[in-house]
Each structure stands twice: as C-alpha cells, then as structure tokens.
Amino acid sequence: MTMRIVVCVKYVPDATGDRYFAEDLTTDRDAVDGLLSELDEYAVEQALRIAEAADDAEITVVTVGPEDAKDALRKALSMGADKALHVEDDDLHGTDVLGTSLVLAKAVEHTGYDLVLCGMASTDGSMGVLPAILAERLGVPQMTLLSELAVQDGVVTGRRDGDLASEELRAALPAVVSVTDQSGEARYPSFKGIMAAKKKPVESLDLSDLGIEEDQVGLENAWTTVLEATQRPARTAGTIVNDEGEGGKQLAAYLAEGRFV
Amino acid sequence: MAEVLVYVDHVDGAVRKPTLELLALARRIGEPVAVFLGSGVDTAAPMLAEYGATRVLAADVPEFGAYLVAPKVDALQAAYATVSPAAVLVPSSVEGKEIAARLAVRTRSGLITDAIDLEAGEEGPVATQSVFAAAFTTKSRVSKGTPVITVKPNSAAPEVSPAAGAVEQLAVTVADLSKGTEVVSRTPRESTGRPELTEAAIVVSGGRGVNGQENFHIIESLADSVGAAVGASRAAVDAGWYPHANQVGQTGKSVSPQLYVAVGISGAIQHRAGMQTSKTIVAVNKDAEAPIFDLVDYGVVGDLFQVVPQLTEEISARKG
Ligand SMILES: Cc1cc2nc3c(=O)[nH]c(=O)nc-3n(C[C@H](O)[C@H](O)[C@H](O)COP(=O)(O)OP(=O)(O)OC[C@H]3O[C@@H](n4cnc5c(N)ncnc54)[C@H](O)[C@@H]3O)c2cc1C
Ligand SMILES: Nc1ncnc2c1ncn2[C@@H]1O[C@H](COP(=O)(O)O)[C@@H](O)[C@H]1O
Numbered sequence: 369m370t371m372r373i374v375v376c377v378k379y380v381p382d383a384t385g386d387r388y389f390a391e392d393l394t395t396d397r398d399a400v401d402g403l404l405s406e407l408d409e410y411a412v413e414q415a416l417r418i419a420e421a422a423d424d425a426e427i428t429v430v431t432v433g434p435e436d437a438k439d440a441l442r443k444a445l446s447m448g449a450d451k452a453l454h455v456e457d458d459d460l461h462g463t464d465v466l467g468t469s470l471v472l473a474k475a476v477e478h479t480g481y482d483l484v485l486c487g488m489a490s491t492d493g494s495m496g497v498l499p500a501i502l503a504e505r506l507g508v509p510q511m512t513l514l515s516e517l518a519v520q521d522g523v524v525t526g527r528r529d530g531d532l533a534s535e536e537l538r539a540a541l542p543a544v545v546s547v548t549d550q551s552g553e554a555r556y557p558s559f560k561g562i563m564a565a566k567k568k569p570v571e572s573l574d575l576s577d578l579g580i581e582e583d584q585v586g587l588e589n590a591w592t593t594v595l596e597a598t599q600r601p602a603r604t605a606g607t608i609v610n611d612e613g614e615g616g617k618q619l620a621a622y623l624a625e626g627r628f629v
Numbered sequence: 630m631a632e633v634l635v636y637v638d639h640v641d642g643a644v645r646k647p648t649l650e651l652l653a654l655a656r657r658i659g660e661p662v663a664v665f666l667g668s669g670v671d672t673a674a675p676m677l678a679e680y681g682a683t684r685v686l687a688a689d690v691p692e693f694g695a696y697l698v699a700p701k702v703d704a705l706q707a708a709y710a711t712v713s714p715a716a717v718l719v720p721s722s723v724e725g726k727e728i729a730a731r732l733a734v735r736t737r738s739g740l741i742t743d744a745i746d747l748e749a750g751e752e753g754p755v756a757t758q759s760v761f762a763a764a765f766t767t768k769s770r771v772s773k774g775t776p777v778i779t780v781k782p783n784s785a786a787p788e789v790s791p792a793a794g795a796v797e798q799l800a801v802t803v804a805d806l807s808k809g810t811e812v813v814s815r816t817p818r819e820s821t822g823r824p825e826l827t828e829a830a831i832v833v834s835g836g837r838g839v840n841g842q843e844n845f846h847i848i849e850s851l852a853d854s855v856g857a858a859v860g861a862s863r864a865a866v867d868a869g870w871y872p873h874a875n876q877v878g879q880t881g882k883s884v885s886p887q888l889y890v891a892v893g894i895s896g897a898i899q900h901r902a903g904m905q906t907s908k909t910i911v912a913v914n915k916d917a918e919a920p921i922f923d924l925v926d927y928g929v930v931g932d933l934f935q936v937v938p939q940l941t942e943e944i945s946a947r948k949g
Contacts, residue, residue: 383762383879383899383902384898386764387764387765389767464739465730466733466740488880491879492761494879494902495730496723497727497730497740497742500727500731501730501734503731504699504702504730504731504735507806508809509809509810510697510698510810511697511810512697512698512727513723528697529874531722531723531724531827532640533815533816533817533818534815534816535697535812535813535815535816536812536813536814536815537697537810537811537812538810538811538813539809539810539811543810549880590739590772591738591739591740591771591773591774592741592769592771592772593770593771594768595755595767595768595769596768597760597765597766597767598765599764600759600763600764600765603923603925603926606910606922606924606928607926607927607928608917608922608925608927608928608929608930609927609928610917610929610930611929611931611935614939615913615930615931615936615939615940616929616935616937616938616939616940616942616943617940617943618929619911619913619927619940620947622927623888623911623944624947626909628855628887628888629855629944629947629948
C-alpha cells in the first residue's frame with residue numbers, strides 16, 4: 369500500500385530582510401520577498417528520506433497562503449515531492465493559528481494521509497505550536513520536535529530533545545510529526561528536479577471546497593487581536609573600544625559600573 | 630475576583646522560576662490558582678502559596694510520564710472545567726506551549742504564545758510580544774473564549790505575596806486518544822551546576838571564534854566568574870564544540886537576561902532572534918564590522934584569546 373505523506377509548508381517573508389506590519393497589523397507581505405520557510409525544508413527532506421526508504425510512498429506538499437505561496441510549493445516539488453495542494457481564499461487574510469490549523473486539518477484530510485510532517489516553527493510567526501494543534505484537531509498522535517526520526521512497519525519512532533530531558537518516542541501511524549533543524553540538512557533542488565517540478569500537479573482549493581465557513585477564518589474572526597505594533601527603537605549606539613592590551617580590563621570596568629560584578 | 634489558572638513548571642516538586650514570575654503576572658489580572666501535575670506537590674505547595682497561589686490543584690497519574698503532552702492537556706482541561714478561569718497562563722517551555730495550544734483548541738479559546746509582559750485591560754488581559762527577531766513589539770489580546778497565554782522566562786520579577794495555597798486533588802481521566810505517543814525512555818539532561826540558560830540573569834555565549842571544543846573553558850571560566858549560564862551559537866554547536874541544549878537563537882533557546890556577553894559571534898539574524906531582548910549586550914569580536922556590534926552597549930574589538938582571560942582575571946581580582 370502506498371504510504372501517503374503530507375508535508376505542511378509555509379510561505380513566509382524572508383527573515384534576512386526587514387520585515388514590517390501592514391496597516392491592518394497583519395504581516396506585511398509586500399515589503400520583503402517571500403519564500404518557503406527555511407525550517408520547513410527540513411520537513412520536506414525527512415519526507416523524501418522516508419519515501420526513499422519505503423517500498424511505495426507519495427508526498428503531497430500543502431500550503432495555506434496567498435497566490436505567491438505557490439513559490440513555496442514549487443520549491444518543495446523541485447526538491448522531490450510528488451504533488452501539491454494550495455489552499456487559497458481572499459477570506460483567509462489575517463487568519464491566526466487556530467484558524468490556519470482548522471484549514472490545514474481539512475486540507476490534510478482532503479488529501480488523505482498516513483503521516484503528516486511539519487517544520488518546527490514558521491520563521492515569521494514562529495509559534496511552533498501548529499503541529500501540536502493539528503494532532504489535536506485530527507485526533508492522531510503528536511510526535512513533535514523530533515531531531516531524529518524513522519518510520520517502519522506503520523510505526524514512527526524518534527528522539528525529542530526537550531528542555532529538561534531527551535525522550536525516545538513511539539507512535540503508530542497515522543500521526544503528526546514535526547522535525548527540528550537538527551534532523552538532517554535539506555537537499556538543494558537539482559536542475560532536473562527544478563525542470564520536473566514544472567510538470568507536477570498543483571491543486572488549488574478554496575474554503576468552500578473544504579467546507580469551511582468564512583466566519584471561522586480571517587482577520588475579523590481571528591481568536592486574537594493585535595492592538596498595536598511598534599518598531600523597537602534602534603539600540604542607542606554603544607561604546608566600542610579597540611583592544612590595545614587593556615580591552616579585558618576596560619570591559620571589566622564597564623561591567624563593574626553596571627553592577628554585574 | 631476572577632481566578633486565573635497558572636500551570637506549574639517543576640522538576641519533582643522543585644518549582645522553576647518562570648512559574649513564580651507567572652504567579653506575579655496572574656495577580657495583575659485575578660487570583661492565581663496553581664495547577665500542579667506530577668509528583669512533589671508537598672514540596673511545591675508552600676512555595677506556590679508564598680508567591681500568591683490561592684489554591685493548588687494537584688494531580689499525579691502515571692500517564693503524565695508515559696505519554697507525550699496530551700495527558701497533561703486532559704488534566705489542565707479538568708482544572709479549567711473546575712475553575713472556569715478568566716485566563717490560563719502557561720510557561721513558554723517547549724512542552725508548555727504545546728499544552729497551552731491544545732487546551733486553546735479544546736476550550737475554543739484564543740492563544741497568545743511567548744508573551745514578555747501582561748497587564749489587565751478593559752477587554753481582558755493585554756499581552757506584549759516581541760516579534761520578527763525582536764524588531765517589533767506588539768500588544769495583543771484574545772478576542773474569543775478564555776485567554777490562553779504562554780509567557781517567556783524573565784518577563785516579570787517574582788513577588789512574595791502569601792496566600793492560602795491549599796492543595797486540592799484534581800480528578801483526571803486520561804482519554805485513550807491521549808495515549809497515542811508513547812515515551813519509551815527519558816534521559817534527563819545532566820546538570821552542569823550552572824544556572825539554567827533561559828532563567829539566568831547573565832549569559833555568556835561563545836561562537837565560531839572560540840575555535841574548538843578545547844577552548845570553550847575560556848567561555849566557561851568567564852561565565853563562572855559572574856555566575857552566568859553558558860550559551861553557544863549554532864556554528865559552535867554544529868561543529869560539535871558545545872551541546873545543542875545550549876544553543877541560543879531562532880532554533881535554540883531564546884534568552885532575555887540582564888546581561889548577554891557574545892564572544893566570537895558575528896550576530897547573524899537567527900542568533901539575534903534569540904538574544905536581542907537582553908537588557909545589556911556586550912561583545913568581544915576581532916572583526917570591527919561584525920553585525921553584533923550594532924547591538925552592543927559595550928564592545929571590544931580584539932582577539933578573544935587575549936581579551937576574555939584578562940576580563941575573567943580582572944573580575945576575580947575585583948571580587949578580591
Ligand atoms: C534555519 C536556520 C536556523 C538557525 N538558527 C540559529 C540559531 O538558533 N542560533 C544561531 O546562533 N545561529 C543560527 N543559525 C545560523 C546563523 O545563520 C549563523 O550561521 C550563526 O549564528 C553563526 O555563528 P557564529 O556567529 O558563531 O559564526 P560566524 O558567523 O562564523 O562568526 C564568528 C565570529 O567570530 C569572530 N572571531 C573569530 N576568531 C576570533 C577571535 N580569535 N577573537 C574574537 N573574535 C573572533 C569573527 O570575526 C566572526 O565575527 C541558523 C541558520 C539557519 C539557516
Ligand atoms: N499557512 C501554513 N500552511 C502550511 N503549513 C503551515 C502553515 N503555517 C504553519 N504551517 C506548518 O506548521 C509549522 C509550525 O508553524 P507555527 O506554529 O506557525 O510556527 C510550520 O513549520 C509548517 O510546517
């Protein structure tokens with residue numbers, strides 16, 4: 369039987385650019401170029417490795433996001449995923465994590481899945497909770513923040529390095545897994561992969577296709593409201609000294625002045 | 630007055646400092662009711678009471694340790710049903726955020742993660758967050774359901790405020806659905822005797838400039854001279870010089886100490902994301918152009934192998 373792997377990928381503003389808020393206090397997506405969230409590349413990579421080790425597997429990448437989010441899907445397809453699903457709807461603008469997770473859960477169910485893979489966090493919102501919420505919504509085991517992972521005979525095993533301990537975990541499929549950037553470097557798309565990606569199917573769905581009422585998503589219906597967003601004042605220029613043999617002592621004096629020593 | 634649930638983060642009854650901070654924040658919006666899961670409530674309860682817990686709801690079932698996250702959500706949900714709180718506060722640990730998130734779904738409530746401050750507002754608590762690698766500060770509130778808010782360490786000062794803090798047993802039934810992810814084994818992280826990275830008042834971090842595992846003692850000595858925790862950049866971690874548990878940044882720990890000392894670290898955006906909200910930042914780097922110098926209150930351009938040992942020695946001398 370074909371193992372159905374679904375990878376959730378997010379399209380985000382480039383973290384190395386200057387990111388801003390739009391007037392409605394949502395993330396400004398025009399100010400900076402967008403791309404596939406770097407941390408989701410690790411999820412795509414694990415999907416590819418699992419598929420390569422399996423007899424028969426199919427990888428679908430799913431994103432919930434604006435028109436441009438297709439770029440993120442293309443990147444994942446060029447890495448080697450088989451097909452893509454894009455959930456796009458004007459009513460989605462401003463949706464928060466509870467709404468997004470609702471849409472993703474429906475999208476994943478629509479596709480059919482044995483294994484759902486996510487990144488550890490998106491590089492813009494970076495809440496890192498969507499995978500846990502997805503597991504809750506789908507009613508399947510949560511195997512999150514794994515730095516090591518294997519799938520065999522319908523069972524996922526993996527290691528989670530938590531705050532206080534490392535845990536070896538185990539769950540039967542279907543399950544939701546998220547992987548950290550320790551799980552293994554993501555491959556670069558090959559030229560062949562990039563060419564092949566152009567011919568791979570990308571399905572587009574809107575909210576009504578998924579049977580989601582518009583009052584469950586969007587800025588107006590979000591579960592949280594951003595009241596204000598202020599740019600952090602630039603740090604006032606500090607004192608910078610060249611070490612001419614006394615740099616350590618000068619720094620010690622500075623720290624003593626601040627009562628740190 | 631409305632009650633506010635505070636999820637207790639502890640190790641066998643030793644309450645971790647972020648929980649005490651949460652109790653202080655909870656008192657701004659209501660009466661804190663602590664939820665204590667696992668063993669050691671007898672040790673923890675007096676401390677929770679001293680810092681303002683009016684009640685301590687306690688539960689200890691084997692499923693908490695046997696399965697990941699979900700059984701604790703069942704328990705927190707039971708506490709929620711008992712108390713009908715005005716808000717639920719949870720420490721922003723890896724596990725805390727996931728517990729909070731799943732509770733929010735179950736209670737049809739809005740979720741705010743990684744708050745760095747909290748105050749009472751007319752329409753419910755207002756949370757401050759630091760976003761986009763700390764380039765922006767936002768204020769938000771929950772607009773549906775009961776606010777579920779996770780709060781980062783070092784967001785408030787713990788305040789002694791004695792309250793009754795009577796322990797009440799919380800009845801918890803763990804659903805079969807919550808037993809999906811088995812914890813096969815658990816290896817606690819070895820204690821280094823140094824402060825916990827996310828809780829420390831001072832953090833000293835080393836990067837690629839430290840140039841080898843064998844040189845990290847230079848960072849550790851400086852840290853020990855000021856009672857600091859030790860951090861590392863991803864470059865140092867990836868090179869195998871220091872454990873991943875000590876990584877500071879986007880994919881490591883996020884820290885907000887009184888003082889952050891960056892040694893041999895260039896200051897890439899992903900590193901800044903985890904330390905930019907530190908109160909005072911100092912750096913030692915031999916490259917005057919390194920972006921870390923844009924952040925510092927005090928910087929020394931120089932060779933860390935000269936500057937840092939001299940600094941450590943001078944600190945020891947000053948302490949006498
Ligand atoms: C998805 C993703 C996630 C990431 N997450 C993180 C993260 O969580 N944390 C993190 O730190 N990084 C993270 N990074 C990596 C980040 O982009 C940088 O590569 C990393 O922070 C660089 O570490 P560094 O500053 O130690 O090394 P470098 O950038 O190489 O800087 C070393 C510095 O040391 C100085 N130096 C060298 N020798 C000496 C000397 N003798 N004396 C004084 N100074 C000296 C150099 O001038 C230089 O500035 C992430 C990257 C990606 C793509
Ligand atoms: N809009 C989205 N579309 C698809 N996947 C998403 C979306 N938002 C978040 N995810 C997935 O959930 C993970 C964690 O996201 P977050 O909780 O937002 O930090 C990401 O790494 C993605 O795998």
